[in-house]
Amino acid sequence: MPRPTVNKQWLLAARPHGMLSEASWQLREAPVPQLAPGEALVETLYLSCDPTQRGWMEDRPSYMPPVGLGEVMRAVSVGRVVESRAPSLEVGDLVEGMAGWQQYSVVTGGGPFGAAKVPAGTDPQQLMSVLGLTGLTAYFGLLDLGAPKAGETVVVSGAAGATGSIAGQIARIAGCKVIGIAGGPDKCAWLTGEARFDAAIDYKHEDVRARLRALAPHGVDVYFDNVGGDILDAVLEQIRMKARVVLCGGISAYNEIEPPPGPRNLMNLVIQRARMEGFIVIDYAARFGEARDALKRWVDAGEIVYGVDVVQGIERAPEALLRLFYGKNLGKQLVRVAE
Numbered sequence: 583m584p585r586p587t588v589n590k591q592w593l594l595a596a597r598p599h600g601m602l603s604e605a606s607w608q609l610r611e612a613p614v615p616q617l618a619p620g621e622a623l624v625e626t627l628y629l630s631c632d633p634t635q636r637g638w639m640e641d642r643p644s645y646m647p648p649v650g651l652g653e654v655m656r657a658v659s660v661g662r663v664v665e666s667r668a669p670s671l672e673v674g675d676l677v678e679g680m681a682g683w684q685q686y687s688v689v690t691g692g693g694p695f696g697a698a699k700v701p702a703g704t705d706p707q708q709l710m711s712v713l714g715l716t717g718l719t720a721y722f723g724l725l726d727l728g729a730p731k732a733g734e735t736v737v738v739s740g741a742a743g744a745t746g747s748i749a750g751q752i753a754r755i756a757g758c759k760v761i762g763i764a765g766g767p768d769k770c771a772w773l774t775g776e777a778r779f780d781a782a783i784d785y786k787h788e789d790v791r792a793r794l795r796a797l798a799p800h801g802v803d804v805y806f807d808n809v810g811g812d813i814l815d816a817v818l819e820q821i822r823m824k825a826r827v828v829l830c831g832g833i834s835a836y837n838e839i840e841p842p843p844g845p846r847n848l849m850n851l852v853i854q855r856a857r858m859e860g861f862i863v864i865d866y867a868a869r870f871g872e873a874r875d876a877l878k879r880w881v882d883a884g885e886i887v888y889g890v891d892v893v894q895g896i897e898r899a900p901e902a903l904l905r906l907f908y909g910k911n912l913g914k915q916l917v918r919v920a921e
């Protein structure tokens with residue numbers, strides 16, 4: 583195959599203000615770089631779409647530095663080595679890393695996101711979803727922080743998304759009663775059907791507080807929160823003694839200009855002697871292997887199902903990311919850049 587010459591890239595052109603829009607990025611065609619000794623050229627196969635990318639675009643302190651204006655938009659990726667001067671990487675190797683929104687990237691094969699080699703035969707879609715950062719987030723957030731016990735009631739918001747759908751199914755495997763909260767009847771039907779949640783609440787059309795009271799009359803033991811805002815408040819109202827509230831994310835506020843006022847029901851943590859704790863999945867990097875083994879076992883045994891929502895083409899990366907904030911994705915949102 584002739585060496586590729588053109589590298590389509592999306593650059594961060596303007597920082598978002600309020601609701602994210604495609605105006606934040608600019609598409610350009612750059613030359614495919616030549617390699618120095620120790621480097622390899624990776625063709626991007628899939629890009630992961632993650633709500634946290636909205637945060638990376640802001641110029642404010644976070645768990646990672648912001649993406650600079652004029653830089654390639656940061657994104658988690660899986661790709662294939664197409665040329666190599668790196669001793670640890672061979673042409674054809676599958677690697678996971680942080681290529682960003684571009685067709686080709688230069689890597690060295692080292693560091694936490696420096697393109698780690700993945701075993702041959704790995705399914706790239708599975709690697710980017712249930713075995714990827716969102717599956718790992720569900721695993722550690724639910725099991726380490728939520729510490730569910732058989733017979734307990736677990737509530738998950740953002741339940742039909744990449745993280746929530748896996749968190750809820752792990753809770754079911756742990757022997758819990760699982761209630762998912764998601765937007766729309768189709769997502770709720772998927773949760774109680776394919777994903778075998780015990781119940782689902784459509785927050786766009788139902789009264790979350792009333793439905794929770796009916797479905798969890800004795801209260802909620804574990805709440806895995808992906809959305810924050812009013813849904814967090816509704817669940818806090820109904821936590822049980824010694825409940826664990828896992829703060830995974832708060833997507834309902836990611837496009838707000840000012841942070842919304844805090845939950846009104848925090849005093850319930852005092853009354854119920856409950857715990858609320860946040861986490862970032864990368865802190866668990868040393869244990870990713872353990873989690874991936876368990877998740878793979880559950881997938882192979884049919885205990886966990888996972889949705890993958892694929893948008894085709896690097897040109898559509900912005901549109902794909904926006905789908906998360908409009909709730910258009912079922913399961914993991916990906917961009918397929920190359921076959």
Ligand SMILES: NC(=O)c1ccc[n+]([C@@H]2O[C@H](COP(=O)([O-])OP(=O)(O)OC[C@H]3O[C@@H](n4cnc5c(N)ncnc54)[C@H](OP(=O)(O)O)[C@@H]3O)[C@@H](O)[C@H]2O)c1
Pocket residue numbers: 631632633634715716719740741742743744745746763764765766769808809829830831832833834835861862863864905906907908909910911912913914915
């Ligand atoms: N702590 C960590 O290390 C870590 C790691 C990964 C992800 N996260 C967090 O986990 C959460 C889920 O991420 P994901 O990648 O799995 O995304 P996802 O759940 O696959 O997609 C986002 C979903 O959020 C829901 N949503 C969007 N706007 C909303 C709103 N205003 N109110 C309520 N729900 C809304 C939509 O579902 P509906 O149709 O149901 O509204 C959408 O499908 C995010 O908060 C993310 O930041 C945290």
